[in-house]
Amino acid sequence: MAFFELNALSVILGGSFAARVFFIEMDKLQLDDAAHAYRYPVLVLLHDEGGACMDLQRTPAERLAAEHGIFILAPDVQHTLGANMEYGPQYETFISTELLNICRRIFPITEGPANTWIGGIGTGGYGAVKTALHHTDVFTKAFSIDGTLDMYAIIEQAKSGKDTGIGLQEAQLSAIFGDLARFSGGENDLYALANKPATGKFFFVCEEAYSRKEESESLAKKLGVVAEIIALPAGADCFSQQKSLPEAVRWACV
Amino acid sequence: MAFFELNALSVILGGSFAARVFFIEMDKLQLDDAAHAYRYPVLVLLHDEGGACMDLQRTPAERLAAEHGIFILAPDVQHTLGANMEYGPQYETFISTELLNICRRIFPITEGPANTWIGGIGTGGYGAVKTALHHTDVFTKAFSIDGTLDMYAIIEQAKSGKDTGIGLQEAQLSAIFGDLARFSGGENDLYALANKPATGKFFFVCEEAYSRKEESESLAKKLGVVAEIIALPAGADCFSQQKSLPEAVRWACV
Amino acid sequence: MAFFELNALSVILGGSFAARVFFIEMDKLQLDDAAHAYRYPVLVLLHDEGGACMDLQRTPAERLAAEHGIFILAPDVQHTLGANMEYGPQYETFISTELLNICRRIFPITEGPANTWIGGIGTGGYGAVKTALHHTDVFTKAFSIDGTLDMYAIIEQAKSGKDTGIGLQEAQLSAIFGDLARFSGGENDLYALANKPATGKFFFVCEEAYSRKEESESLAKKLGVVAEIIALPAGADCFSQQKSLPEAVRWACV
Amino acid sequence: MAFFELNALSVILGGSFAARVFFIEMDKLQLDDAAHAYRYPVLVLLHDEGGACMDLQRTPAERLAAEHGIFILAPDVQHTLGANMEYGPQYETFISTELLNICRRIFPITEGPANTWIGGIGTGGYGAVKTALHHTDVFTKAFSIDGTLDMYAIIEQAKSGKDTGIGLQEAQLSAIFGDLARFSGGENDLYALANKPATGKFFFVCEEAYSRKEESESLAKKLGVVAEIIALPAGADCFSQQKSLPEAVRWACV
Structure with a gap:
């Protein structure tokens, strides 16, 4: 296992960024591929709000990259929900263009969308599904693990001064999304995006006891035939995606 | 040398943060201090805009912590200029309260302001001097290395669409400072703050060829007797504060 | 969670070393303890041969340190099995003296043996139990997870040219233990050490399917009333001590 | 700048290893090279005894990789002097085969010896020059900065119980080199190797005040026309190769 x-430095972010890159066991790289022609599949993996890319070292990401022969790119998205902030860095653009382009120069990863995927945990699931819906020419598969998906509900909570459960308050949500009154039905509203026929494939996984499980269920329903959803027994993930991430990566790799 | x-996790930032901590050679810790009564001086050191705390590993920070017997705390401040953002995290509060309080629980560092200092490089110099002027009960000394200090000038450049030289554009400066029309003379304007008599001590160091050298000179002049300024030959710093940081730390430790 | x-630099190792330190959530540190009098329990945790301390980030160590309010020190022991090498660094001495002494200067951790514990995974279990048996004045509890404990059997395999299963060959084992003909019954032979009455407490945990499970069973039997052993269902650990480490830390903290 | x-995991080392990789600014990668045909030069850079690869972050390595458009691979060689240990890991083989082969699979670096170079600091200079002399088919240029080169003298000091100045004592030197009585004139004795006509190119740089400067001078003299040597003013390097490493990289890139 290796990472x-x-x-x-990122031009789009206007500064330095950090990422974890998990990849196949080095002695299992295609060592007989003298021409270095083989290009590995790549999965962009987004962490949850309040966390950082290093949280993903607790998950089986490193082992899964080795087992499935893929690269997993996990960038820090800080408090941006992986969005193009109204007042702040343009993470969605960074993720769907510069990050991949840079990594394609450095690593032997695939150029085309067929084997370019994106997934995330918690709010990372929101960022992953939204980015895939916006950039169908870049990503063909997206997954969400214990997703925090219904940003409209979170904005309503924040406006009424309630705890949103994800740490962000109204001012921060405004910095990300701009005028909150215009969120519903817009480009950052997953449920509005899901009304249009989607071309990629989507996978949702939650633990049975997960409090936002319905958000995944209703979004999967809206997406229709392109979406799949499964549930795991409560506690199965040991707080670190021990069962859900293997399921999601297996789904992507099929 | 050790770091x-x-x-x-930070409560104030609402999420995870990263910092480098440089400290005295471990075999030189006061090993005869059986009661662990000794408390080391502490210097908070802020990186430049577009960078990160790991940039400070290029500087002599690690060696200086060892030589002078101090702790150096270098937090990531991302694209915030170390400020309490209007739309975003409250870094100035984090730096002047939570970061120090946490580290005082974990490390044997001083409790009082006499040996609690703050310094920075580039825009980090701006953040350091401003934080010291705002929090005279916390920090008694502040220094700026090749400081980017005149934010009003930068805001004017940004408004007229010019390159600010620090990567930030108008929208990002608004997210940090709020209404830019009200910046001048406010709490984030160093030159306005310097009009009031300051109680701490301040040190400015620039390379001779540094393009913003006048900003340090005029601010030092405004601060008057509490401020000291020196110049280094062009190139002396080898792009990594090889001469300026030793001068600044020596000044603080006297 | 925090790490x-x-x-x-280590004087005993004659060079630099790396360690991961996991500790209690920073906002849960005894913030009302103005005198900084509270000293946290400390667990030294040893990684498996062929690995490194960063492997422990895959385990629940960070979460367990937070939940139980303890510090976990996980040093890199490289290819030494945590031993005082015949030809090489003195890791057992480093672990049982310098590492703890240094950390006691830097962190608010306990001074005495009552709350100073050691544990390990695979060959780390061997190192942990041996170090505790040798240094009863330093460590009062030791645990082994899926332990690789019977070094005599491994040496016999290595001598006959067989795969030892732990990567080390005869030359490397000689560098660690010296003359291999004199291993049996010596200071590095756990089963010989266990013949003498032990004063600490010992805990062994293995997955049901673990191939070396008998090694733990026979050592626990030899140690007698001071030892406890439990088994976990095969696969319960998800390759990353998801169930065994919580059990072991809970045992230590009681 | 990027790293x-x-x-x-290394098969040859039988376990995990760590390395720093410094490379060209990502936005300056040959972005117009759609076929990814360009292969960057590569420099293997060895740290000094008692240190680790992260020490190289204090040097201008990151900036030099960016400026010259090269990859710099800096592996941890621990206490091995980069040698194939008699009792321990085979670092020279690792460095000259597996490390490069792995990195050629992952990164766009050159395949052939023309642009594959090796250098080092202190004992790293010893390892670099020796590895280049042994593997002329792999490396065509080698440099030594403030080299600790005369291992025979160090062995004599160790045998007579004197401080060797590099931390290693007789037992450790035996673990590396085997029977010390047979060192002189053998495969690990640089001055013996230099008696044979060398095919690569060699560069030595020392500060004027460096105590082992004569070792570089006499080795350069033995190597003859293939070797170049320069001296820097005392203190020029600011303890972190600020002048010597730029000189050495410039020499290699010409």
Whole structure:
């Protein structure tokens, strides 16, 4: 098993960024591929709000990259929900263009969308599904693990001064989404996006006891035939995606 | 020489943060201090805009912590200029309260302001001097290395669509400072703050060829007797504060 | 949850070393303890041969440190089995003296043996139990997870040219233990050490399907009333001590 | 500027290893090279005894990789002097085969010896020059910065119980080199190797005040026309190769 801590400058973000890169066991790289022609599938994996890419070292990501022969790119998205902030960095653009382009120069990863996937945990699931719906030419599969998906509900909670459960308050949500009164039905509203026929494939997984499980269920229903949803027994994930991430990666790799 | 990479949760920031902590050679810790009564001086050190705390590993920070017997705390402040953002995290509060309080629980560092200092490089110099002027009960000394200090000038450049030289554009400066029309003379304007008599001590160091050298000179002049300024030959710093940081730390430790 | 990557110099090792330090949520540190009098329990945790301390980030160590209010020190022991090598660094001495002494200067951790514990995974279990048996004045509890404990059997395999299952060959085992003909019954032979009455407490945990499970069973039997052993269902640990480490830390903290 | 922390498994070392990888600014990668045909030069850079690859972050390595458009691979060689240990890991083989082969699979670096170079600091200079002399088919250029080169003298000091100045004592030197009585004139004795005509190119740089400067001078003299040597003013390097490493990389890139 192997991973990088990548620290580099992004033109789009206007500064340095950090990412974890998990990849196949080095002695299992296609060592007989003298021409270096083989290009590995790549999965962009987004962490939850309040966390950082290093949280993903607790998950089986490193082992799954090795087992399935894929690269997993996990960038820090800080408090941006992976969005193009109204007042702040343009993470969605970074993720769907510069991050992949840079990594394609450095690593032997696939160029086309067929084997380019995106997934996330918690609010990372929101960012992953939204980015895939916006960039169908880049990503063909997206998954959400214990997703925090209904941002409209969260905005309503924040406006009425309630705890949103994800740490962000009204001012921060405004910085990300701009005028909150215009959120519903807009480009950041997953449920509005899901009304249009989607071309990629989507996978949702939640633990049975997960409090936002319905958000995944209703979004999967809206997406229709392109979406699949499964549930795991409560506690199965040991707080670190021990069962859900293997299921999601297996789904992507099929 | 020794350092930590610290990764932890902040209540004030509403999420995880990263910091480098440089400290005295471990075999030189006061090993005869059986009661662990000795408390080391502490310097908070802020990186430049577009960078990260790991940039400080290029500087002599680790060696200086060892030589002078101090702890250096270098937090990531991302694209916030170390400020309490209007739309975003409250870094100035984090730096002047939670970060120090947490580290005082974990490390044997001083409790009082006499040996609690703050410094920074580039825009970090701006954040350091401003935080010290705002929090005279916390920090008694502040320094700026090749400081980017005149934010009003930068805001004017941004408004007229010019390159600010620090990567930030108008929208990002608004997210940090709020209404830019009200910046001048406010709590984030160093030159306005310097009009009031300051109680701490301040140190400015620039390379001779540094393009913003005048900003340090005029601010030092405004601060008057509490401020000291020195210049280094062009190139002396080898792009990594090889001469300026030793000068600044020596100044603080006297 | 919080952790450090510690990089520092050791006098005993004659060079730099790396360690992960996991500790209690920072906002849950005894913030009402103005005198900083409280000293947290400390667990030294040893990784398996062929691995490194960063492997422990895959385990629940960070969460367990937070939940139980303890510090977990996980040093890199490289290819030494945590031993005082015949030809090489003195890791057992480093672990049982310098590492703890240094950390007691830096962190608010306990001074005495009552709350100073050691544990390990695979060959780390061997190192942990041996170190505790050798240093009863330092450690009062030790645990082994899926332990690789019978070094005599491994040496016999290595001598006959068989795969030892732990990567080390005869030359490397000689570098660690010296003359292999004199291993049996010596200070590095756990089963010989267990013949003498032990004063600490010992805990062994294995998955049902673990191939070396008998090694734990026979050692626990030899240790007698001071030892406890439990088995977990096959697969319960998800390759990353998801169930065994919580059991072991809970046992230590009682 | 950009770098990786690489953590992976080595078959030759029988376990995990760590390395820093410094490389060209990501936005300056040959972005117009759609076929990814360009292969960057590569420099293997060895740290000094008692240190680790992260020490190289204090040097201008990251900036030099960016400026010259090269990859710099800096592996941890621990206490091995980069040698194939008699009792321990085979670092010279690892460095000259597996490390490069793995990195050629992952990164767009050159395949052939023309642009594959090796250098080091202190004892890293010893390892670099020796590895280049042994593997002329792999490396065509080698440099040594403030080299600790005369291992025979160090062995004599160790045998007579004197401080070797590099931390290693007789037992450790035996673990590396085997029977010390047979060191002189053998495969690990640089001055013996230099008696044979060398095919690569060699560069030595020392500060004027460096105590082992004569070792570089006499080795350069033995190597003859293939070797170049320069001296820097005392203190020029600011303890972190600020002048010597740029000189050495410039020499290699010409």
